[in-house]
Amino acid sequence: xxxxxxxxxxxxxxxxxxxxxxxxxxxxxxxxxxxxxxxxxxxxxxxxxxxxxxxxxxxxxxxxxxxxxxxxxxxxxxxxxxxxxxxxxxxxxxxxxxxxxxxxxxxxxxxxxxxxxxxxxxxxxxxxxxxxxxxxxxxxxxxxxxxxxxxxxxxxxxxxxxxxxxxxxxxxxx
Numbered sequence: 227x228x229x230x231x232x233x234x235x236x237x238x239x240x241x242x243x244x245x246x247x248x249x250x251x252x253x254x255x256x257x258x259x260x261x262x263x264x265x266x267x268x269x270x271x272x273x274x275x276x277x278x279x280x281x282x283x284x285x286x287x288x289x290x291x292x293x294x295x296x297x298x299x300x301x302x303x304x305x306x307x308x309x310x311x312x313x314x315x316x317x318x319x320x321x322x323x324x325x326x327x328x329x330x331x332x333x334x335x336x337x338x339x340x341x342x343x344x345x346x347x348x349x350x351x352x353x354x355x356x357x358x359x360x361x362x363x364x365x366x367x368x369x370x371x372x373x374x375x376x377x378x379x380x381x382x383x384x385x386x387x388x389x390x391x392x393x394x395x396x397x398x399x400x
Contacts, residue, residue, distance in 0.1 A: 249308035273344030302374035313374035334360035
């Protein structure tokens with residue numbers, strides 16, 4: 227199997243094995259090493275790592291190049307802003323949750339569990355500015371996962387959340 231290779235300068239990754247690529251973020255001053263100021267998270271089939279860069283422009287260029295490589299690889303992706311999730315590697319995803327206190331203007335989220343050998347980094351939080359945006363994104367993820375797995379009409383197979391909760395409460399003996 228041939229695959230493109232993404233290089234961070236110190237490490238190289240086969241694009242086919244990248245499950246998640248996060249947005250560029252600033253490294254807090256107390257955690258900076260070797261002059262790196264910005265990074266983005268990568269989750270591969272074996273685990274998670276960060277790609278570190280000396281300035282925001284270098285990090286954005288590298289993240290943009292990775293996005294192009296992921297697109298060229300023909301991966302079925304679920305994308306939100308600068309976050310990429312390989313739809314074929316999605317194991318499960320939860321209901322929309324509301325934060326007790328907003329984080330960076332984000333009030334709602336849902337968790338996606340991805341297929342990776344690293345148990346600690348299996349969950350990816352997709353954050354949104356409103357409940358409506360989060361619900362729409364979750365439905366979009368549902369459709370992308372179905373399409374990635376060759377299913378034709380996801381609307382017929384998606385159960386209503388209320389119906390699922392009702393059935394779960396009736397069948398649970400506790």
